[in-house]
Amino acid sequence: MSLLTVSQLEAGYEPGLSIVKGASIHADKGEIVVILGPNGAGKSSLIKAIAGIVPVTGGSVVLDGEDITAVPAHLKIRKGLAFVPQTENVFPLMSVEENLAVAAGVFRGAAAPIEEMFALFPDLARQRRLAAGSLSGGQRQMLACARALIVRPGVLMLDEPSAGLSPKFVEQVFARLVEIRASGVTIVLVEQNARAALAIGDRAYVLVEGREAHEGPAKTLWDDPLIAELYLGHRKEGVQ
Amino acid sequence: MSLQFLLDGLISGAMIGLGAIGVTLTYSILRFSNFAHGDLMAWGAYAALVAVGVVGGLAGPIAPLSFGLPLILATLFAMGFTAGLALLLDWLLFARLRARGQAIIVVMASFGASMALRNLLEFLFSSSPAYYSRALQIAQPVGFGIRITPDQGALLVMTVALVTGMHLFLTRSQRGREMRAYSQNPALARVTGIDVSRVVRTTWIIGAALAAAAGVMVGTLVQIRPLMGLDLLLPMFAAAILGGIGSVPGAVLAGLIIGLSEAAAVMFIGAEWRAGVAFVILMAVLLVRPTGLFGVTER
Numbered sequence: 001m002s003l004l005t006v007s008q009l010e011a012g013y014e015p016g017l018s019i020v021k022g023a024s025i026h027a028d029k030g031e032i033v034v035i036l037g038p039n040g041a042g043k044s045s046l047i048k049a050i051a052g053i054v055p056v057t058g059g060s061v062v063l064d065g066e067d068i069t070a071v072p073a074h075l076k077i078r079k080g081l082a083f084v085p086q087t088e089n090v091f092p093l094m095s096v097e098e099n100l101a102v103a104a105g106v107f108r109g110a111a112a113p114i115e116e117m118f119a120l121f122p123d124l125a126r127q128r129r130l131a132a133g134s135l136s137g138g139q140r141q142m143l144a145c146a147r148a149l150i151v152r153p154g155v156l157m158l159d160e161p162s163a164g165l166s167p168k169f170v171e172q173v174f175a176r177l178v179e180i181r182a183s184g185v186t187i188v189l190v191e192q193n194a195r196a197a198l199a200i201g202d203r204a205y206v207l208v209e210g211r212e213a214h215e216g217p218a219k220t221l222w223d224d225p226l227i228a229e230l231y232l233g234h235r236k237e238g239v240q
Numbered sequence: 241m242s243l244q245f246l247l248d249g250l251i252s253g254a255m256i257g258l259g260a261i262g263v264t265l266t267y268s269i270l271r272f273s274n275f276a277h278g279d280l281m282a283w284g285a286y287a288a289l290v291a292v293g294v295v296g297g298l299a300g301p302i303a304p305l306s307f308g309l310p311l312i313l314a315t316l317f318a319m320g321f322t323a324g325l326a327l328l329l330d331w332l333l334f335a336r337l338r339a340r341g342q343a344i345i346v347v348m349a350s351f352g353a354s355m356a357l358r359n360l361l362e363f364l365f366s367s368s369p370a371y372y373s374r375a376l377q378i379a380q381p382v383g384f385g386i387r388i389t390p391d392q393g394a395l396l397v398m399t400v401a402l403v404t405g406m407h408l409f410l411t412r413s414q415r416g417r418e419m420r421a422y423s424q425n426p427a428l429a430r431v432t433g434i435d436v437s438r439v440v441r442t443t444w445i446i447g448a449a450l451a452a453a454a455g456v457m458v459g460t461l462v463q464i465r466p467l468m469g470l471d472l473l474l475p476m477f478a479a480a481i482l483g484g485i486g487s488v489p490g491a492v493l494a495g496l497i498i499g500l501s502e503a504a505a506v507m508f509i510g511a512e513w514r515a516g517v518a519f520v521i522l523m524a525v526l527l528v529r530p531t532g533l534f535g536v537t538e539r
């Protein structure tokens with residue numbers, strides 16, 4: 001059975017206007033699941049709805065056998081479901097250390113020590129007293145990941161962690177995700193950067209107009225000429 | 241020229257600053273201007289008055305102060321009572337309106353609550369001034385032509401203690417960090433596991449308790465009147481905005497600046513200009529630096 005199962009999820013910002021229109025995805029334990037799709041397809045809305053910060057109007061989210069659809073956002077993370085938003089994903093006026101402390105403090109005993117996060121992200125350790133708002137884009141992504149990981153989640157959902165980063169940082173972030181998965185965390189990764197995401201992913205979905213249009217192993221999705229041309233923005237040689 | 245106005249300004253600045261902490265926290269966390277904040281202050285002062293009436297016989301004043309253990313106990317009671325009143329108001333009124341998501345409606349409701357609270361006080365206690373004690377205080381010279389009464393000294397110390405405690409609470413405790421996190425990014429606070437309703441409760445409790453303390457301070461040094469909070473409303477908002485919305489040290493520093501400016505206006509221009517000072521400062525800040533002294537640009 002899957003660790004995370006999302007079935008026929010419907011969600012939106014205004015009543016009567018669904019943005020997520022019956023999306024179904026699942027993630028097995030230890031997988032990296034990639035969600036791709038054109039701009040405005042509803043990728044961000046889908047994971048926000050799973051995390052509980054966009055109102056869900058139908059369908060279900062089941063984590064580890066428990067239906068958590070109606071669980072409020074701040075309790076979902078207690079169930080082991082962590083989420084890193086694409087933007088504004090740190091508390092800008094608090095120091096790096098405080099960002100981690102406030103997240104760990106919610107869980108008291110169950111959270112990892114802050115030092116463990118600094119060992120995982122040595123760059124952050126050097127900036128621990130700096131306001132999070134003054135970090136560089138890459139370091140801010142690292143802090144956002146650390147903030148989510150400090151509660152030792154079973155599932156980590158990330159919204160475009162590579163957006164706006166230079167290629168060097170993109171590589172770093174993705175390498176880190178592979179390490180995080182190796183430590184037993186299941187990852188759901190929304191990305192625009194299809195090539196990099198599919199390179200580390202196990203399975204992938206292509207989301208179109210609020211529901212999944214394709215699903216398959218990450219490697220074959222990249223090679224599928226139709227999908228490549230329609231959604232991933234590259235064309236396979238030899239395909240006319 | 242007497243420098244006494246500096247001390248007068250410092251004292252009224254401390255009252256404004258204590259009150260402005262609640263205004264700035266309500267604004268940055270609950271996201272509305274609570275115009276009933278001054279009336280919470282007056283309710284705190286009257287709650288302490290009633291409590292002093294009950295426990296007044298316990299002990300006499302602590303020389304050289306005009307008050308003793310009874311007023312100290314009454315102040316603690318008033319802080320708790322006012323916090324309860326604020327939570328009740330939130331449950332009855334503000335929480336329901338906040339849920340609809342239109343800040344302006346909540347602001348208007350706070351106007352209504354302010355009027356109701358004030359009228360209720362007038363109904364219960366009449367509009368004539370009341371005092372915790374009739375004891376006369378002798379002002380002691382402290383140099384440079386400045387004189388200070390023992391009560392003023394004690395209440396300044398109380399203000400410093402409360403403001404320091406508040407600052408440590410917000411920067412060192414988990415609850416305080418949760419409040420700051422929520423004010424900086426509500427959605428991220430929720431996915432971080434922060435319980436919003438607990439943040440809201442804590443905000444009301446702290447804002448109202450500090451308002452009550454400020455009310456007792458005004459009541460001890462000036463007098464207790466149903467309108468006492470309303471009179472301080474404009475200076476408190478001016479301080480919250482000058483200090484930078486959300487900043488506790490900013491609110492306190494700005495409170496002192498406004499108190500000193502008012503006292504200087506009285507000294508150098510004329511007493512009738514006092515009330516205009518906060519207004520002028522408020523307008524100047526909004527025009528020149530809307531984020532205030534310690535504020536950051538709104539996202």
Ligand SMILES: Nc1ncnc2c1ncn2[C@@H]1O[C@H](COP(=O)(O)OP(=O)(O)O)[C@@H](O)[C@H]1O
Pocket residue numbers: 013019037038039040041042043044045046
């Ligand atoms: N906060 C919001 N309020 C209202 N509509 C929104 C909001 N955020 C996104 N949308 C709408 O939802 C649709 C999907 O957006 P989004 O989920 O961000 O897509 P993606 O992440 O795939 O680019 C878009 O049409 C967008 O206009």
Ligand SMILES: [Mg+2]
Pocket residue numbers: 043044045086159
């Ligand atoms: Mg998006």
